Amino acid sequence: MNLDLKNICKPKIFEKVFKTHAKDLKRFLYFKFNDLETAEDVMQDAFVKLWKNCGDVSLEKVKSYLFTIGNNMFLNIKKHEQVVRKNKFRHTKNSTNESPEFLLIEKEYLEKIEKAIANLSEKQREVFLLSRIEKKKYKEIAAMLNISVKAVEKRMHNALLKMRKVM
Amino acid sequence: MENNTENIENEFFLSQWIEGNLTETELKKIVSEEDFLAYKKLKKGLDIYSHLEKPLDTSFKEIQNRIHTKTKVRILNTKWIASIAAMLIFFIGFYALLGNDSVLNKSNFGEQKNIVLLDGSEVILNAKSAISYSKKEWKNKRKIYLSGEAFFKVKKGSKFTVKTKNGDITVLGTQFNVKATADYFEVICYEGKVQVTDKTKKYILQPTEAYRKINGNKYEDLNYIQKTPTWILGESTYRSVPLKYVITDLEKQFKIQIEAKNIDENAMYTGSFNHKNVTLAFKSVFEAMNLNYKTITPNTFVLDK
Numbered sequence: 001m002n003l004d005l006k007n008i009c010k011p012k013i014f015e016k017v018f019k020t021h022a023k024d025l026k027r028f029l030y031f032k033f034n035d036l037e038t039a040e041d042v043m044q045d046a047f048v049k050l051w052k053n054c055g056d057v058s059l060e061k062v063k064s065y066l067f068t069i070g071n072n073m074f075l076n077i078k079k080h081e082q083v084v085r086k087n088k089f090r091h092t093k094n095s096t097n098e099s100p101e102f103l104l105i106e107k108e109y110l111e112k113i114e115k116a117i118a119n120l121s122e123k124q125r126e127v128f129l130l131s132r133i134e135k136k137k138y139k140e141i142a143a144m145l146n147i148s149v150k151a152v153e154k155r156m157h158n159a160l161l162k163m164r165k166v167m
Numbered sequence: 168m169e170n171n172t173e174n175i176e177n178e179f180f181l182s183q184w185i186e187g188n189l190t191e192t193e194l195k196k197i198v199s200e201e202d203f204l205a206y207k208k209l210k211k212g213l214d215i216y217s218h219l220e221k222p223l224d225t226s227f228k229e230i231q232n233r234i235h236t237k238t239k240v241r242i243l244n245t246k247w248i249a250s251i252a253a254m255l256i257f258f259i260g261f262y263a264l265l266g267n268d269s270v271l272n273k274s275n276f277g278e279q280k281n282i283v284l285l286d287g288s289e290v291i292l293n294a295k296s297a298i299s300y301s302k303k304e305w306k307n308k309r310k311i312y313l314s315g316e317a318f319f320k321v322k323k324g325s326k327f328t329v330k331t332k333n334g335d336i337t338v339l340g341t342q343f344n345v346k347a348t349a350d351y352f353e354v355i356c357y358e359g360k361v362q363v364t365d366k367t368k369k370y371i372l373q374p375t376e377a378y379r380k381i382n383g384n385k386y387e388d389l390n391y392i393q394k395t396p397t398w399i400l401g402e403s404t405y406r407s408v409p410l411k412y413v414i415t416d417l418e419k420q421f422k423i424q425i426e427a428k429n430i431d432e433n434a435m436y437t438g439s440f441n442h443k444n445v446t447l448a449f450k451s452v453f454e455a456m457n458l459n460y461k462t463i464t465p466n467t468f469v470l471d472k
Contacts, residue, residue, distance in 0.1 A: 015227065022223050036218050040226065045464055047230045076465045083446045105208075105215050113212050131185075132217045138182070150179075157179035164205055167212075 008062065009054040017062055018047060025066050031107050032074045046070045116163040124159035127152055185210060273297035276422035289320040293398050295419040316346040318396050334365040344396045351412050353379040355391050397439065404439040413452055421445045426469040430458055
């Protein structure tokens with residue numbers, strides 16, 4: 001095969017495709033399902049399917065392929081759930097009693113969060129990301145940045161205050 | 168002095184609350200109702216954000232696992248061992264024996280295949296079934312091997328034999344349906360006369376008569392009044408058949424996997440399902456049996472009472 005460099009059937013290339021598109025795909029799926037677990041599950045399914053059909057998908061078209069698969073899986077599941085609900089087959093989770101409407105996180109809200117994080121001061125953002133994304137404890141962050149725990153808490157507190165103001 | 172400590176403790180209360188060290192009730196006491204709701208939503212939003220932004224190494228490992236166990240799971244699934252192994256062994260064995268001039272014809276999941284044999288006889292294969300025969304031998308003897316289910320329209324002529332794992336069927340010129348899978352063997356005569364050989368016993372079937380042997384039990388004589396099998400027209404029909412065989416057929420028609428550990432697979436089912444839509448098919452089968460199912464992925468389901 002001449003096009004070896006673009007062959008998704010090669011593990012290294014497949015991994016690169018994953019690193020490039022997985023996050024975006026998961027995010028896209030989250031806003032469809034409004035459920036993190038399902039978004040993760042379907043995202044993984046899409047990549048498994050991509051691997052199965054790796055010989056048929058070109059590197060240029062891979063993003064559109066992944067998103068189409070993901071969207072189709074979403075449509076199938078939703079269609080299925082609708083019929084199931086209609087036939088009272090099983091007790092489906094009602095969105096209103098587990099996550100009240102006002103707690104529904106839409107795409108726009110998440111974009112606001114991202115913008116707010118970008119608008120934090122360097123010091124606040126540093127602490128914020130280490131705590132919220134890297135899941136580090138305040139003690140650890142203090143040691144990493146060579147500041148007191150109180151200083152870490154102050155930056156986090158102010159970061160959240162700032163974010164609240166723009167949400 | 169106490170007030171001071173309290174103030175210091177509460178000074179950066181948001182940092183405590185986001186870590187989970189301050190309860191919602193405690194937060195409610197400090198901020199306004201409006202602020203409280205806003206912070207509550209913000210916390211959820213940040214939670215989602217952190218999940219969507221976190222490194223996906225574990226996800227990738229999961230995907231690699233799924234890719235590698237996909238084939239393992241199929242083979243390890245005991246329900247498939249019997250049917251696939253039996254079909255493959257039967258098939259590959261005879262196909263290999265037949266030599267270079269042998270013809271192998273198989274159908275895929277949810278596929279029906281029409282085949283015309285060298286003598287003009289017709290075979291319609293149901294999903295996930297296969298036939299093979301030797302072109303050379305055909306001139307002298309019409310012999311064909313079957314795994315799965317097929318409807319035969321045999322042109323009048325010399326003896327026509329269908330060999331299956333469960334038994335042989337011999338006719339001169341007639342129409343009949345054979346379903347031969349792991350431990351399900353059924354022959355239905357629609358026209359002419361059909362001889363079924365099961366080990367050493369021989370049975371002659373006339374139109375509407377059927378011979379059925381499930382799971383090594385005693386054989387049954389049944390009568391079917393239809394002119395042709397219903398599956399050819401896209402509907403699979405069952406008369407007092409243990410549910411596990413219906414489940415296997417659903418898997419073959421729709422290319423899905425159904426986990427049935429939690430239910431009684433030997434409960435008898437009488438009814439039919441349409442090949443067009445899996446949801447309606449499930450409704451026809453499972454609702455009638457008072458069973459529920461969970462969708463794990465678009466292709467795997469788990470049955471429950």
